[in-house]
Amino acid sequence: MTQRLRVAVLAGGPSAEHEVSLQSAQAVLNALPRDLYEPIAIIIDRQGRWPVELRRDLADVVFPVLHGPFGEDGVLQGHLETLGIPYVGCGVLASAVAMDKVAMRRAFLAENIPVTPHVWFTEHEWRTTTDLWSVVKSLDWPMYVKPANMGSSIGISRVTSMEELRAGVELAFTHDRVVIVEQGVNARELICGVLGGYDDPLASVPGELNVRGAWLDYEAKYLSRADIATIPAALPERVAEDARELALRAFRAIGGYGLSRVDFLYEQDTGRLYVLEINTMPGFTPRSVYAKSWAASGVPYRDLLRRLIDLAFARSGS
Structure with missing residues (x-):
């Protein structure tokens, strides 16, 4: 019988998409054909702590089912590159x-x-401007306010007024120091x-x-x-x-x-x-x-x- 490949399925992590990652990883674990693969679930906690040290003698390949910062932004991919373990998905640069x-x-x-038309700014730029409308005046309502680094629609707001814009930007800043505002179409x-x-x-x-x-x-x-x-x-x-x-x-x-x-x-x-x-x-x-x-x-x-x-x-x- 051919030896099964050991597949380390990584999930969780410290991003706001922790729960989504757990759902994704469970689906992968359930579906991996057991005649070909030996799944190894590795759940990283919300503080970024690993339950086991990932080593080349632990897994033949890694399936990193992590979403958002830490798991999808090149950080984890860089770590896997240093370990020399094959992994599923985009590399460091593409992920980042x-x-x-x-x-x-x-x-x-x-x-x-x-x-679509858009503008972006840092938290410092937003808080030091004396005319907030000047930052987004090239766009029309409605606008979509998003943290630059996040996924799964987390921290995103649809805004139709300056009051909503301010609130949306503040929400986005809880997830990242850079915010992008996109023209709604x-x-x-x-x-x-x-x-x-x-x-x-x-x-x-x-x-x-x-x-x-x-x-x-x-x-x-x-x-x-x-x-x-x-x-x-x-x-x-x-x-x-x-x-x-x-x-x-x-x-x-x-x-x-x-x-x-x-x-x-x-x-x-x-x-x-x-x-x-x-x-x-x-x-x-x-x-x-x-x-x-x-x-x-x-x-x-x-x-x-x-x-x-x-x-x-x-x-x-x-």
């Missing part, structure tokens, strides 16, 4: 660029990838999964997020039982193909590897597509739109996990 919404947009703009929210290496990534069929309120917040994404996406999305063939092409361009713009989920805004009246963001470790919960988009593209969940683990070994040369 994608986690930082300001750096991500700079990378997109350098590659002529369309993004009347658009459908689309997603597209990317899977593959540096030279041959593939894009899934696009899906559409079912936004029932003003926007898809944390509660709708992770606490509601309602289906949050329609996959594949009902789109003209040209728009679907453009979304897939833009997803691959966004993936290459950050130097992505393994997997990412690219989020879009589709302005139906004008036909414009904007890349909203790219997530290098999207949710792997049973309701994950990333997994569902690949299932609709002919790659079921277990095969998706196998491909990602194979890609981890391919990058390391193992």
